[in-house]
């Protein structure tokens with residue numbers, strides 16, 4: 001059966017294109033990865049919408065090969081923290097190269113992930129290695145990467161701070177969360193308001209001529 005075609009409802013911004021994209025850039029340029037979170041509550045409805053926004057991502061053959069596990073349960077957050085810290089202790093003590101540790105100095109990261117207890121939500125992104133009924137998926141990393149980018153952007157748009165955390169290995173998540181084999185843990189994303197005294201490293205973003213090449 002052929003999928004029916006419908007007319008595209010094209011999105012027209014309320015401002016001209018340059019004005020619209022400039023406003024958007026202004027908003028997203030304020031996003032920073034945060035490692036100090038407030039315990040201020042975030043309603044579940046907000047997280048639901050953020051996830052719905054992530055779920056608008058394009059995906060290979062529209063298989064939508066992602067699942068977002070949103071955890072506010074203190075006991076489960078704590079179990080994730082404990083397991084993640086164990087993995088990170090091994091990373092800092094044994095796995096990371098000298099160069100890697102040097103590159104991380106500016107972020108002052110350590111195996112201590114105390115914010116995983118205080119942050120109101122941990123959103124764990126799962127990449128589906130097959131569809132839920134065992135079917136093929138395509139361009140899995142690209143698809144889930146785009147969805148995760150939208151998740152971070154939607155959270156930022158709602159005033160929420162995020163952190164992209166990839167403890168490695170992170171198989172423990174499937175067990176702690178009771179998730180099936182075909183869900184591959186992709187990223188752990190603490191999501192909440194930044195702490196009032198939150199600081200971030202003074203980093204600069206690359207200029208346009210460093211990230212873009214125009215061939216006209």
Ligand code: IYR
Pocket residue numbers: 088091104107109110111165166167168
């Ligand atoms: N996963 C570790 C180390 C770490 C690695 C990178 I690359 C970062 O950009 C930040 C941290 C941790 O979370 O501490």
